[in-house]
Each structure stands twice: as C-alpha cells, then as structure tokens.
Amino acid sequence: MTTSPPISLEEQEQILQTIEMFEVITQSNPNDCQSLEILKDAYAKLGRHKEAVATTRKLADTYAANGQYSSALLEYEGILRQEPDSKEIQELLQKVEVKLQESGQTITGERNSLEIELEMPGMEPTLIRTRETKHSRTSHVHDVEEELVMPTPENDGNEALAKFLYQHRVVSEELAKSALERVRKVNKSIGPGALANSLLDEIVHSKAMEMEPLLCAILDRTKFAYVPLEYYDVDRQIVKMLPENLTLGRLIVPFDLVSRTVMVALANPFDALGKEAVQQMLDYNIQWHLASPAAITRVLRDAHRLDARD
Numbered sequence: 568m569t570t571s572p573p574i575s576l577e578e579q580e581q582i583l584q585t586i587e588m589f590e591v592i593t594q595s596n597p598n599d600c601q602s603l604e605i606l607k608d609a610y611a612k613l614g615r616h617k618e619a620v621a622t623t624r625k626l627a628d629t630y631a632a633n634g635q636y637s638s639a640l641l642e643y644e645g646i647l648r649q650e651p652d653s654k655e656i657q658e659l660l661q662k663v664e665v666k667l668q669e670s671g672q673t674i675t676g677e678r679n680s681l682e683i684e685l686e687m688p689g690m691e692p693t694l695i696r697t698r699e700t701k702h703s704r705t706s707h708v709h710d711v712e713e714e715l716v717m718p719t720p721e722n723d724g725n726e727a728l729a730k731f732l733y734q735h736r737v738v739s740e741e742l743a744k745s746a747l748e749r750v751r752k753v754n755k756s757i758g759p760g761a762l763a764n765s766l767l768d769e770i771v772h773s774k775a776m777e778m779e780p781l782l783c784a785i786l787d788r789t790k791f792a793y794v795p796l797e798y799y800d801v802d803r804q805i806v807k808m809l810p811e812n813l814t815l816g817r818l819i820v821p822f823d824l825v826s827r828t829v830m831v832a833l834a835n836p837f838d839a840l841g842k843e844a845v846q847q848m849l850d851y852n853i854q855w856h857l858a859s860p861a862a863i864t865r866v867l868r869d870a871h872r873l874d875a876r877d
Contacts, residue, residue, distance in 0.1 A: 574612065584800065585825050586607050591639060592792070600638075601828075601854045602792070608826035620649050627659070635698050636667040723817065724838030725750055725766045731837060737784040746770045762815050762867060765834045765860035778859055786857065791836050796822060796862035803827075805871035809845060815871065817841040818863050827851050832858035832866075 574582070578868050589606040603626040610619035610730060627642030643660045716856060729747040733740040747768040753764040771778045801822045806814060808821050808829070818834040819841050829851045833841070836857050846853055867873065 582609050582612055587821055598627060605825050605828050605854065612826060614723050616846040620646055631663055636663050636670055639663045641665060659824055662812060679687050681844060722840045724835045727837035728766055735788050738775060742770065742773060742775050746773060762813065762864055763818055765818055768860045782857065782859060789836060792856045794856035794858050796866060797833050801866050803870045806866060809848065813841060813844060814867055818860060819845060820863050820866050828854055830854045830856060832856045833865055834863050835845040
C-alpha cells in the first residue's frame with residue numbers, strides 16, 4: 568500500500584481554504600459535479616477519508632441521476648475499493664452497469680481519458696479534457712504561445728459578451744456597443760506585459776451599472792460559477808502556469824490547483840479562444856469561474872509585480 572507524500576503547512580492551508588470555499592458551493596448547488604470532484608480530491612489529500620468517501624457517493628449518485636453512467640461507475644468502483652463489503656454500493660454498481668449497457672455508453676478505463684462537455688445557456692459548449700501526460704509543460708507553453716495572439720476585436724470574446732448583455736437586456740444596446748468600441752481602442756494599443764482593459768469595467772465606468780449587479784446578471788443567466796477572488800490567497804507560481812499573453816492580455820488567471828484540477832478565473836466567460844488555449848496548454852481538468860475584473864487584475868499585478876500604472 569502506497570502512502571501520499573507529506574503535505575507542507577502552506578499546502579495544507581491552501582487545501583483547507585479550497586475545502587471551505589467548495590463546501591459552500593456544493594451546499595448551494597449540490598449537483599455541481601466539478602465542484603464535488605474538487606472537494607473529494609481535497610478531502611483525500613488531507614487524509615479525511617470519511618468525508619472523501621461521502622463526497623464520492625454524492626458525486627456518483629449525481630452522475631447516475633444525470634445519465635452519466637460511465638462516470639458514475641468509476642466513482643462507485645472507487646467507493647467499493649474503500650468499502651469492499653458494502654452491499655449497497657455493490658447493488659448500485661450493478662444497476663449502473665445495466666444502465667450503461669442499455670445506453671450504449673463505453674468506459675475508457677481511466678477518468679483522465681474521459682472527455683466531458685458542459686453547456687450553459689447562452690454560451691458555447693466548454694470541452695473539459697481530463698488528461699495526464701509526460702510531456703514537458705515548457706514545450707506546451709511554447710506551442711500555444713506561437714499560435715496565440717494578443718487580444719484583438721476579432722478574438723477576445725468582448726463582442727460576444729456585449730451582444731449577450733444587450734440581448735438579455737442587462738444594459739442597453741447603445742451602451743454595450745459604445746463600451747465595446749472604447750475597449751477595442753484601448754486594447755488595440757496595449758503592448759506586451761500590459762493588462763488588457765475589461766468590457767465590464769468600461770460599462771461600470773460609464774456609471775450605468777455597478778459591478779456587483781452586472782456580475783449577478785451574467786451569473787443568473789448563464790449559471791456560470793463565481794469565485795470571490797479578492798478573498799483568495801493566490802500562489803504566484805500557479806498564476807505563472809500560463810504565459811502573460813493569456814493572463815495579462817486576456818484577464819485569465821489560474822488561482823488554485825487541487826489534485827488534477829486547475830481552477831481558473833476569467834473576466835469574460837465568452838472568451839472562447841482564450842479558454843481553448845488554456846485547455847490546450849494545461850494537462851489538467853479545468854474548472855472555470857467568473858471573477859470581478861478588479862480582483863483578477865489585483866492578482867495579476869501581485870504575481871507579475873506590476874506597477875498600478877502598467
């Protein structure tokens with residue numbers, strides 16, 4: 568039997584912070600499988616096996632209820648390895664196997680070879696590839712940086728965000744388009760190592776709407792996950808898992824790493840190209856969170872030691 572390597576006090580504090588946050592998230596949204604997955608891994612990493620198994624059970628039941636029988640099967644098998652004499656889990660496992668055969672789904676063997684597609688109202692589907700490879704992370708960064716360009720009016724997702732805001736009557740079409748034009752002008756002029764401007768910030772600066780109700784309006788309509796990043800102690804090295812043209816140039820920031828999942832905050836959930844680049848670069852599960860642009864820029868300034876004027 569192998570044992571996990573010892574965890575430093577700093578890592579323990581970070582994991583406890585993650586557990587605290589995701590316990591709140593899963594209480595308010597008990598069917599959030601990604602959050603349950605992160606919570607399960609965090610419990611296991613601290614040796615809290617009883618809570619890890621209980622969370623695995625919730626995750627398995629949720630997968631089964633949603634018709635994701637392959638994923639449910641893997642979770643029930645994980646519980647059975649911990650509790651081999653559990654008649655209840657054995658029966659649930661048999662039921663899921665039957666459902667799996669009836670549905671025609673297949674099992675790929677390991678969770679890190681599965682692909683899960685999440686679709687939210689008003690947003691393009693997000694493909695989460697769970698992979699673990701031996702490739703050098705440096706080579707991945709190099710490959711993606713060669714293909715990825717700085718934000719432009721054509722690829723930064725701001726046009727899609729503006730359209731979403733006025734089509735859902737969060738702000739007027741006139742306001743959204745004028746803010747978009749100003750952001751395009753500013754971001755077109757920024758150079759390497761400079762922070763991009765946010766469309767949400769531009770709308771708030773017009774004094775038409777405060778940031779909190781603006782974020783709430785997006786969250787209510789998309790069901791996107793939110794993280795209060797301003798209260799999170801972010802490790803600089805996690806932020807630097809991504810290059811500056813993704814973080815500074817697109818206001819995208821990794822803020823936590825738990826087991827095989829990286830949590831990433833972004834100021835624009837409609838930045839499809841940026842999200843795709845992040846997924847190509849990181850050989851982990853990705854969990855996306857909307858955060859306020861101010862909180863993201865604070866983390867980026869701290870991580871890259873930027874002056875407030877940059």
